[in-house]
Amino acid sequence: MVWSLLKATIFLGLVALLSLGAVYLLEHGESLRIVIGSVEVTVGPLAAVLAILAFVILVWVLLKVAGFLVALLRFVRGDETAISRFFGRNRQKRGLDALGDALIALAAGDPRRALVRAARAERLLGASGVTALIEAQAAEALGDRARAEAAYKALLGDDRTRVVAIRGLVRQKLAEGDEDTALRLAEKALELRADDAETQDLVLKLQIEREDWEGARRTLAAKLRAGLLPRDVYRRRDAVLCYAAARAALEAGSIEQARKLAAEANRLSPDFVPAAVLEA
Structure with a gap:
């Protein structure tokens, strides 16, 4: 780890310095004079930049070769996975x-x-x-x-991606218009993660559209247990759902059940007038 960090630091430092030098030569149009012993070579700005780029590439290749040689040495000394780790x-x-x-x-x-x-x-x-x-x-x-x-x-x-997968499939089914399958999948997602607010809202919406009032009340209670809904808001919304269930029971001819549900709605939210009227 330390060796890799050191190599990266050295390489980046060289690249930065050489890049600055190349930019300077190009901007000022100056030649680069290289003196090695008694030999002196003068190159133009473009040739100097190309030489610098070639040097950077050479340094990069040498670092790679050095890394491979280290891995090869470790392999020879008994580390059978050294070369495979390198690649x-x-x-x-x-x-x-x-x-x-x-x-x-x-x-x-x-x-x-x-x-x-x-x-x-x-x-x-x-x-x-x-x-x-x-x-x-x-x-x-x-x-x-x-x-x-x-x-x-x-x-x-x-297990780590199951919930997000189900949510994705729910979106696919909704796009296809298959709301029944979407609802079943969303309910499955809630079984895996009960505090998923987005999925809870979707399930609640689909249940209300299907007039599944009991299911909607269960989902609303789950939101309360998950801490996603204040109790006073929960009671008002539950009263509305309870009233809707009472109306459905009345239309089905279950007068006693309708009165029972209306009374519960009135208890949950005494200022909800429609429930009081239906109970009477």
């Missing part, structure tokens, strides 16, 4: 660079580049939840539902 570090660095590019591209709204860089990262680093997630979200942004759904399904097998 593996380079591969890993390229993979991490590609992964970083993919994340930046996705955040910048360039899903096509994100897909390309994520594919390269996967080739270099192997399949991972991060690359699959980038692929899923990039495909989703491009409107490629089949690819996005396949990528989200691939994430279901990992």
Whole structure:
């Protein structure tokens, strides 16, 4: 670790110094005079810059060769994985660079580049939840539902990514108009993570649209238990849901059940006039 840091520091320092020298020569049009013993060579600004670039490349190559020789020496001394680690570090660095590019591209709204860089990262680093997630979200942004759904399904097998995978599949089903499947998936996501406010709100919305008043009340109670809803707000909203359930019971001819639910709604929120009227 220390040796790698030292090499990087030396290399960057040389590059900075030589770059400043190259810029100076180009700006001032001065020649570079090199004296070695009794030999003197004068080169023009462009040739000097090219020579500096060649020197930088040479230093970089020498550092790589030195690293390989160190790995080879360790291998000869009995470290059987020294050489594979040397090449593996380079591969890993390229993979991490590609992964970083993919994340930046996705955040910048360039899903096509994100897909390309994520594919390269996967080739270099192997399949991972991060690359699959980038692929899923990039495909989703491009409107490629089949690819996005396949990528989200691939994430279901990992405990760390299962919730985000289910949420992604919920969005896919909603886009397809399959709200029944979306609701079942969202409820499954809540089983895995009960304090997910976004999923709770989605489940509540879908339950209300289906007039599943009991289910909606359970979801509302879950929001209260998760600390995502003040108790006074919970009581008012629960009273409204309870009143809606009472109206549904009344329309179904269950007068006694309707009165019971209306009484509960009135108890939860005494100033909720419709519940008091229905109870009477």
